[in-house]
Amino acid sequence: MNLLYEGKAKKIFETENPQVVLMEFKDSLTAFNAQKKGSFTGKGKLNRDIASLIFFRLKEAGVESHFIENVGSNSMKTKKVEIIPLEVVVRNILAGSTAKKMGRDEGEVLPFPLVEFYFKKDELNDPFISDDQAIAFEIADRKTLEELKVKALKINEVLKKMFELMNIKLVDFKVEFGRTTKGDILLADEITPDCCRLWDINTGEKMDKDRFRRDLGDIDKFYHEVLNRLQKLQMIKSDQLR
Ligand code: TMP
Numbered sequence: 099m100n101l102l103y104e105g106k107a108k109k110i111f112e113t114e115n116p117q118v119v120l121m122e123f124k125d126s127l128t129a130f131n132a133q134k135k136g137s138f139t140g141k142g143k144l145n146r147d148i149a150s151l152i153f154f155r156l157k158e159a160g161v162e163s164h165f166i167e168n169v170g171s172n173s174m175k176t177k178k179v180e181i182i183p184l185e186v187v188v189r190n191i192l193a194g195s196t197a198k199k200m201g202r203d204e205g206e207v208l209p210f211p212l213v214e215f216y217f218k219k220d221e222l223n224d225p226f227i228s229d230d231q232a233i234a235f236e237i238a239d240r241k242t243l244e245e246l247k248v249k250a251l252k253i254n255e256v257l258k259k260m261f262e263l264m265n266i267k268l269v270d271f272k273v274e275f276g277r278t279t280k281g282d283i284l285l286a287d288e289i290t291p292d293c294c295r296l297w298d299i300n301t302g303e304k305m306d307k308d309r310f311r312r313d314l315g316d317i318d319k320f321y322h323e324v325l326n327r328l329q330k331l332q333m334i335k336s337d338q339l340r
């Protein structure tokens with residue numbers, strides 16, 4: 099199969115269907131724009147399993163994504179889309195770069211979910227950009243930005259509730275969107291502990307990539323725990339349906 103693209107944590111392959119690609123999750127992980135590199139065995143499979151369960155839940159809640167089906171142990175078939183070069187970040191609780199920028203402590207509950215756009219360009223370190231900048235430099239028009247905000251906030255509502263049922267606080271997350279050949283905008287890329295901040299409600303422990311960024315250790319244990327709780331959620335749901 100032809101490799102179309104290799105990123106820091108995934109590879110994208112062509113398939114026999116031009117509308118469909120195969121997304122393979124790698125065991126590697128990076129932080130700070132790949133200045134820090136690591137990996138652990140089984141990470142690709144964990145993130146593939148987590149992402150597919152989240153896409154499945156989102157679909158049930160009416161949010162369409164590029165996800166089609168899982169393939170093998172660490173890949174999934176997805177609809178081929180053209181990625182809009184914006185990283186869309188939603189924040190419920192102050193943490194990370196915005197806490198640093200504002201000079202405030204992490205953990206403050208924000209008065210409303212913040213939606214922020216970052217220009218997806220590794221060479222520039224994915225800088226924060228304003229709506230006007232995105233429009234002026236033709237990254238997206240105003241209507242698209244509005245659509246991305248509405249979709250990102252809807253995803254936030256669904257995920258916040260879902261994680262709460264798993265005893266996890268959804269602090270913030272990053273999503274990417276893509277356009278199909280028909281022009282529809284779909285949730286794309288992945289939603290995994292690599293691109294979310296997840297704090298255990300009881301213990302406050304971090305269950306996401308901050309364990310790697312901040313050298314907290316036990317990253318595999320916590321990624322497993324996120325998957326375990328997601329799978330339990332599946333069981334509760336199907337039990338209730340019976
Ligand atoms: P930040 O606080 O570093 O701006 O990150 C906000 C959220 O977005 C956090 O959950 C991690 C995620 N994120 C990515 O997935 N990729 C990135 O390149 C960055 C900077 C953040």
Ligand code: ASP
Pocket residue numbers: 106127128129130131132133292307311
């Ligand atoms: N995802 C980015 C990287 O791979 C930044 C980060 O997550 O800290 O470097």
